[in-house]
Amino acid sequence: MKNSLIILGFFVLGLFLGLSKFLPDFIMESDFSMYALYLLMFLVGIGIGADRSSWKVIKETNIKIILVPLCVVIGSLLGVAAVSIFLPQIHLKEALAVGAGFGYYSLSSIFITQISGETLGVVALLSNILREIITLLATPIFVKYFGKLAGIACGGATAMDTTLPIISKYSGKEWAIISVFSGIVLTILVPFLVPFILEIL
Amino acid sequence: MITVLALMTIGILLGFFINQRPKIIKAVDKMTNWAIYLLLFLLGIGVGLNKKIINNLPTIGVQAVILTIGALIGSLILAYITYNLFFKPKQ
Numbered sequence: 001m002k003n004s005l006i007i008l009g010f011f012v013l014g015l016f017l018g019l020s021k022f023l024p025d026f027i028m029e030s031d032f033s034m035y036a037l038y039l040l041m042f043l044v045g046i047g048i049g050a051d052r053s054s055w056k057v058i059k060e061t062n063i064k065i066i067l068v069p070l071c072v073v074i075g076s077l078l079g080v081a082a083v084s085i086f087l088p089q090i091h092l093k094e095a096l097a098v099g100a101g102f103g104y105y106s107l108s109s110i111f112i113t114q115i116s117g118e119t120l121g122v123v124a125l126l127s128n129i130l131r132e133i134i135t136l137l138a139t140p141i142f143v144k145y146f147g148k149l150a151g152i153a154c155g156g157a158t159a160m161d162t163t164l165p166i167i168s169k170y171s172g173k174e175w176a177i178i179s180v181f182s183g184i185v186l187t188i189l190v191p192f193l194v195p196f197i198l199e200i201l
Numbered sequence: 202m203i204t205v206l207a208l209m210t211i212g213i214l215l216g217f218f219i220n221q222r223p224k225i226i227k228a229v230d231k232m233t234n235w236a237i238y239l240l241l242f243l244l245g246i247g248v249g250l251n252k253k254i255i256n257n258l259p260t261i262g263v264q265a266v267i268l269t270i271g272a273l274i275g276s277l278i279l280a281y282i283t284y285n286l287f288f289k290p291k292q
Binding site for chain 2: 007010011012013014017018019020021036038040042044046048050051052064067072075077078080083084086095099109118119122123126127128130134142147148149150154156191192195
């Protein structure tokens, strides 16, 4: 949670700097966010590879568990596809890319900005932040009406860290491992799925 | 984007070999956070400079809310079905 606030803080700080236009030209003109993205993805890769617990969780669990992130992927994509009917300015492909952030707003908005521009990047940022906030607030209700997987499914990629405490509280501790697993799979999937949807589909 | 995915794959392999070195992993974690801060900061600047986005912020907000609702309802329905079919304890 603290980290999310810092990230938002940097975004807002940049926003005000941009609005005030008190910026040296080289920041506005150069495209060094692309190189920063290269660096970020390399680091994210090392983080995934070095994380023992993620490999362990994957080894120790039975095959049924893969259904959990799968249902989040299918549910999110079908859901955004359905509501995109109400959004004439947003193509189906763009809606799917926003949905494929699964709550991982930092990475998905960075990717979408790079491929489709800042407008859709901001939609992705807001939408995926909202997904995390709603999960934090509404998991108790969701679990009551939609079963023990509800919090994990809403949390998406955040089910491995920021929304894990609330999920394990309302679904039960025995669901925490499934939650972490689902979150890890979705987190790894985001950088592959988002460009795939925007560039290949 | 191929470059990005290639870099990530190289990173994963590299990470696999250094997973015995907590110091490096900690440093990587820190740098990851700062790279994210930097990119979101730059996105903030880009948005602040972009008149089209600033003038359409309410519309963009509504679009984001609608997409989130769609993603959540879809996920909840599938989670309900998956839970009842595969995970519900048998009575």
